[in-house]
Amino acid sequence: MEAVREEARFPREQGANSLGLLPVPSGSYKIPALEVHSSNTPNEEIAESSSIYLSLILPTYKERINVIGMVAILTTLLDEALPGAYEIIVVDDDSPDQTWEVALRLMTHYPALRVMRRTGIRGLASAVLRGWQAARGEVLGVIDADMQQSPEVLLQLLEKLHFGADLAVASRHIEGGGVSNWNLFRRGLSRGSQLLGLLVLPEIVGQVSDPMSGYFLVRRQAIANRRLRPCGSKILLEVLSEGDVQQIEEVGYVFHEREERQEIVLKKNIEFIKHLLRLRLRVSRLRRIWRRRKSFPTTRFMQFGVVGLTGVLLNTLLLSTFQGQLGLGVLASSLIAAELVIVGEFTWNDVWTFGDIARQQRQWNQLVKRFMKFNIVCVMGLMLRAIILALLSGGLSFNIYAANMLAISVLLLWNFWISLKLSWRVTELSQRCGEDPPKIAA
Structure with a gap:
């Protein structure tokens, strides 16, 4: 060296260009x-x-x-x-x-x-x-x-x-x-x-x-x-x-x-x-x-949708419980219910929808990272839903129920796709990562 x-x-002066x-x-x-x-080329x-x-x-x-x-x-x-x-x-x-x-x-x-x-x-x-x-x-x-x-x-x-x-x-x-x-x-x-x-x-x-x-x-x-x-x-x-x-x-x-x-x-x-x-x-x-499009991950999407539908029902139940039976305010009830639903949806998705990926990342810090990313994605999704609902029902005069269904559909696709690509990465990890790299013959 x-x-x-x-x-x-x-x-x-010694002339590098030479x-x-x-x-x-x-x-x-x-x-x-x-x-x-050809192999016998004279060049x-x-x-x-x-x-x-x-x-x-x-x-x-x-x-x-x-x-x-x-x-x-x-x-x-x-x-x-x-x-x-x-x-x-x-x-x-x-x-x-x-x-x-x-x-x-x-x-x-x-x-x-x-x-x-x-x-x-x-x-x-x-x-x-x-x-x-x-x-x-x-x-x-x-x-x-x-x-x-x-x-x-x-x-x-x-x-x-x-x-x-x-x-x-x-x-x-x-x-x-x-x-x-x-x-x-x-x-x-x-x-x-x-x-x-x-x-x-x-x-x-x-x-x-x-x-x-x-x-x-x-x-x-x-x-x-x-x-x-x-x-x-x-x-x-x-x-x-x-x-x-x-x-x-x-x-x-x-x-x-x-x-x-x-x-x-x-x-x-x-x-x-x-x-x-x-x-x-x-x-x-x-x-x-x-x-060249790849096949859409239909099975994962259906599983994600089932978890999401369960979350909607759970959110309604929790909101009713906190507001009606416990006497909490509307804002507090909705925030607590939303966060509990996010925790529940993350758990089921981590075990079921993306379980094959999660099992490759078992450390606690990896679990926490996945949860934080999913939480952020869901919160951004709720904001996106509110914007779409406001544009459709207010700006374009859509029927409120039709606008809500369309906004929910967009929210489902958003949450699934971003979760797939960000929260639960589908990058395949080679099982040979721990081996010594082979010497490749010239």
Whole structure:
């Protein structure tokens, strides 16, 4: 490592460009498919590219120091897991601290390293796609170079691909995942953006627990020749919406966030929301979603509906008891009854409707988290019902009973869908998570 650091401090006059930069692709952001060549081809370069299994992109901007350690760690891991069958591509947006030049000099120590320098344009998502366009691997990946994402998780993501996944995502929001030092503002903003995503694009955002993750691997064939449109600093949404991704797996990891100003955090979430709206407006994408739609979880929905109907009857009984027999006021009676019904509905849903998922998450803290999320979803649902009822009966002059039935129907769908995607995640957890990642032959 000391030798690497010493090399990185060489004066610029020695000429880093002599090692060669990757040319920056131009035009659209389509990822080319791997060409199949005969085994007796005399072209050594083609033969070499066909042996690359993983192409990992490190998008950088002002990461002069971090890129040294990151490349060293990743190389150590991948030399053991994929000896001679991987490449690391640093894509730098012409950093003023000469990150690209430092990376170029590292190439003398790390043969698998390649470097691309973009000028006149910035953007993490577009940098990743340009890197993938120049990549030679069957599997394409991305990880930040700022040491916030644990490089060791990469081996678990590779394992998921080895066992058949098309997309393996490092997630902060499943078992084993988390954030190190987010404040309440950051947590609320992240969860709010995800909730909005579930409302705007449930069929896309609902496929993963962490749609804003910037750490994942995807098979090239799943996104090859697809028209991708980078937006802001996140690319996973684009892969999910435009790619032919059939099997998705997730691995939990702890995100070590470095301090960022609130306006930067807000900007990233606004970019995420803008991307959601752009995807929602793509007519061709909506048609493709319809053709590829997954079957609706009818059994779970019916069970959820039965629990909800029981809750309505229980609410009526409790309200009558508290107000009529115990003499409590209307407001107090309704609030107590509503909360008791929420507790009852959560218990039955946790045991019956989503029991198979809950049994995989038996710890007390997980139970409390599920309950708190369900509670919030139900309270928001009641507010949504009141708004719909007011609009239909007041603004549109609907019959009050018809408006109430429609509002209840919307409330049922809301509570079920958000509970399914937020309170009780249906992400499948691999039973092989505890095994050592296999060495994948080149």
